[in-house]
Amino acid sequence: RVLPGCRLPGLRSSRPRGPLGARPLSQEKRATETHFGFETVSEEEKGGKVYQVFESVARKYDVMNDMMSLGIHRVWKDLLLWKMRPFPGTQLLDVAGGTGDIAFRFLNYVQAQHQRKEKRQLRAQQNLSWEEIAKKYQNEEDSLGGSHVMVCDINKEMLKIGKQKARAQGYKAGLAWILGDAEELPFDDDKFDVYTIAFGIRNVTHIDRALQEAHRVLKPGGRFLCLEFSQVNNPLVSRLYDVYSFQVIPVLGEVIAGDWKSYQYLVESIRQFPSQEEFKEMIEDAGFQKVTYENLTSGIVAIHSGFKL
Numbered sequence: 001r002v003l004p005g006c007r008l009p010g011l012r013s014s015r016p017r018g019p020l021g022a023r024p025l026s027q028e029k030r031a032t033e034t035h036f037g038f039e040t041v042s043e044e045e046k047g048g049k050v051y052q053v054f055e056s057v058a059r060k061y062d063v064m065n066d067m068m069s070l071g072i073h074r075v076w077k078d079l080l081l082w083k084m085r086p087f088p089g090t091q092l093l094d095v096a097g098g099t100g101d102i103a104f105r106f107l108n109y110v111q112a113q114h115q116r117k118e119k120r121q122l123r124a125q126q127n128l129s130w131e132e133i134a135k136k137y138q139n140e141e142d143s144l145g146g147s148h149v150m151v152c153d154i155n156k157e158m159l160k161i162g163k164q165k166a167r168a169q170g171y172k173a174g175l176a177w178i179l180g181d182a183e184e185l186p187f188d189d190d191k192f193d194v195y196t197i198a199f200g201i202r203n204v205t206h207i208d209r210a211l212q213e214a215h216r217v218l219k220p221g222g223r224f225l226c227l228e229f230s231q232v233n234n235p236l237v238s239r240l241y242d243v244y245s246f247q248v249i250p251v252l253g254e255v256i257a258g259d260w261k262s263y264q265y266l267v268e269s270i271r272q273f274p275s276q277e278e279f280k281e282m283i284e285d286a287g288f289q290k291v292t293y294e295n296l297t298s299g300i301v302a303i304h305s306g307f308k309l
């Protein structure tokens with residue numbers, strides 16, 4: 001097993017130890033190293049560097065995603081929601097939720113679902129007055145059937161843009177924004193029905209701690225869902241993908257966001273992330289059961305799912 005959050009070659013817990021079982025000093029020191037893209041940094045440094053990346057890209061984040069992916073990221077996020085199939089009253093925690101894409105999709109989904117249910121009920125009770133019908137549609141909280149989403153992110157700038165988007169697009173009820181670290185969530189145990197993390201876990205220093213926290217805050221029976229870049233399983237797509245990632249993405253980052261480095265970090269961090277099978281094992285190690293994954297777009301991204309049973 002690889003050390004928490006660390007995939008550097010040679011940094012395994014089974015490494016040879018010095019006399020009396022203690023690790024030689026140089027190894028102890030190296031054991032706190034991790035990666036930031038292709039760069040080797042100390043674990044203490046990584047969080048700050050990741051913070052700077054998202055502070056820097058926050059304003060251009062949404063436009064960059066549409067440009068870089070030609071809108072495909074929207075389809076991947078929709079698929080995450082369709083996989084979740086939230087029920088009326090679902091309490092969702094969206095960690096590393098950034099500018100709110102998953103939260104807004106969740107609210108749209110539960111609202112549409114609730115409206116369909118209301119319509120069915122109204123058809124069944126045709127003798128309701130117009131006032132009674134209007135009342136049913138007036139209460140915003142009611143229109144979500146009790147569902148609620150909390151967006152939790154470590155970055156103030158990303159949350160700021162998310163809140164602005166929510167105001168502009170009219171999302172208010174059933175939505176809260178919380179500043180917090182995936183590795184140390186500011187929530188009690190057994191609180192949520194679903195935990196999502198989309199394009200977030202790759203940036204976390206200790207992935208195993210984040211997974212343990214996900215397990216802790218979910219109710220028994222709750223579901224973990226992760227949308228993340230993964231390993232491409234088609235050699236031709238893989239070649240094109242590499243060219244596009246390394247030759248095009250940083251250029252787009254520079255031209256659109258004036259930020260080559262952050263977009264170089266993006267493509268490098270994708271290469272450092274565990275494969276579908278390795279990540280599945282990590283999720284199981286955190287205590288989740290019935291862990292599965294589904295590849296999207298030839299494995300460019302994957303959705304992992306697990307249950308706290």
Ligand SMILES: COc1cc(O)cc(C/C=C(\C)CC/C=C(\C)CC/C=C(\C)CC/C=C(\C)CC/C=C(\C)CC/C=C(\C)CC/C=C(\C)CC/C=C(\C)CC/C=C(\C)CCC=C(C)C)c1O
Binds near residue numbers: 244270300
């Ligand atoms: C700082 O950290 C971050 C910043 C962010 O803004 C976002 C994130 C997190 C990410 C998201 C929220 C998701 C949205 C962002 C992305 C998808 C960007 C990352 C992109 C890649 C890693 C590359 C792969 C991209 C895609 C599969 C999306 C679709 C793109 C295309 C089909 C490319 C089309 C482009 C052109 C035709 C322009 C010309 C390109 C060339 C001359 C280079 C040669 C390339 C090709 C011939 C095509 C490339 C082909 C592929 C990529 C394979 C596609 C295969 C299939 C669709 C089957 C964050 O952490």
Ligand SMILES: C[S@@+](CC[C@H](N)C(=O)[O-])C[C@H]1O[C@@H](n2cnc3c(N)ncnc32)[C@H](O)[C@@H]1O
Binds near residue numbers: 182
């Ligand atoms: C690529 S964005 C994803 C945003 C959103 N989930 C989406 O799909 O568009 C990654 C997010 O992870 C957040 N993040 C990075 N490390 C984190 C941590 N330790 N705890 C919480 N959020 C973190 C960043 O601030 C950023 O907003």
